[in-house]
Amino acid sequence: MAAAARKPAAKRKAASPNPRKKVLQISWVDRIMRILPISEEDVQRALTWIFVTALAVLLFAIAQYAGVTAAAYQQYAALAAKAGFQVQRVEVTGMERVDQVRVYQLVLAEKDRAMPLVDIDKVRADLLKYGWIKDARVARRLPDTLAVEIVERKPAAIWQRNGKYSLIDANGIVLQNVAAGEGGDLPTLNGIDANRHAVALNTLLDNASALKAQVIGATWVGNRRWDLQFQSGETLALPEGEKAAAEALLNFARMDGxxxxxxxxxxxxxxRDPERAYFRKAPKVEPVKVESGGITSTTSGREV
Incomplete structure (x- = not known):
């Protein structure tokens, strides 16, 4: 009877929940992995590649520091030269006004050099230091040719200052020094730093294209404004400031028209005065008496 009474009690004890049962905790890494649209295997593979790449970079840096890669590259270049990959010919195109001797002296410094050792970026940079050269393209033409293509600047004006003359392009870059009178029909820019304002002058003259062809020179006055010289001998004084000068030049073009x-x-x-314009006439030429055979005659005009 007592044994029978203890059995239900044992059943009730077994059926009751255990308050000490542990609850499984999910880490933040597992939560992120469940959110990401990739599997755990993909993440593991990516981490492996990152580790391998980092190790390779580290080993390369160590080898570079120790000079191993430089020595290996020199050996590679020597083998390439023995195989015929060596600069034997230099081809330069696009030269018209450039000093060809100067260009060849620079490029021929690479002759007989192994092709892998030719630093084409340096060769191009050295060429661009020469004022006439606007751009240069340098390429290896295997097995033995170094090809150089030159793009020249075009002379646009003569820059004169303190008795010194230089050819300049439309951007005011000095191409070479010349003697007085060697500029041909090119316009002349006069004054210190006039070349630095060549672009602004071209923009200004574009506002009056009918007059631009008649301008043979310009003087940069006081580092602030322009005087224009026309082929018919007149001088036009413009005001300071790009906007004021453009308006004045346009008004003059209308008046001339x-x-x-x-x-x-x-x-x-x-x-220079925005309210009014001032004109000056040429001085009158006094009559000149010319005696010929006892007869005195009087002539007038600009030429005698």
């Missing part, structure tokens, strides 16, 4: 100011007896136009 209506009244034909150029090519007459006017020699100087001053448009």
């Amino acid at each position: 209506i009244h034909r100011l150029l090519g007459r007896d006017l020699i100087h136009f001053d448009l």
Whole structure:
């Protein structure tokens, strides 16, 4: 009877929950892995590649520091030269005004050098230091040719300052020094630092294209404004500032189109005052007496 009474109690004890039962904890890494759309195997593979790459970079850095790669590269270059991969010919194209001797002296320094040892970036950089060269393309043409293509700058004006003359391009870059009178029909820019304002001058003249072809020179005055010289002999004084100068030049072009100011007896136009314009006439030429055979005659005009 007592044994029978103890059995239900034992069943109740077994059926009751255990308050000490442990609850499984999920780490933050596992939570991230469940969110990511990749498997655990993919992550493990990626980590392996990262480790291998980092190790390779480390080993390469150690070898570089120890000079192993440089020695190996020199050996490789020597083998390439023995196999015929050596600069035997240099081809330069695109030269018209460039000093060819100077260019060849620079490029021929690479002759007989193994092709892998030719630093084409350095050769190009050295060529670009020469004022005439706007751009240069240097390439290896295997097995034995170094090809150089030159793009030259075009002379746009003569820059004159303190009795010194230089050819410059449209951007004001000095190409070479020349003697007085060697510029041909190129316009002349006068004044210190006038070349630095060549681009602004071209932009200014573009506002009056009808007059641009008649401008044979310009003087940079006081490092602040331009005086323009026309082929018919007149001078036009423009105000300071790009906007004011452009407006004044455009107004002058309109006046010239209506009244034909150029090519007459006017020699100087001053448009520095935005309210009014000042014109100056050429001085009158006094009659000159010419005696011939006892007869005295009087002539007048600009030429005698």
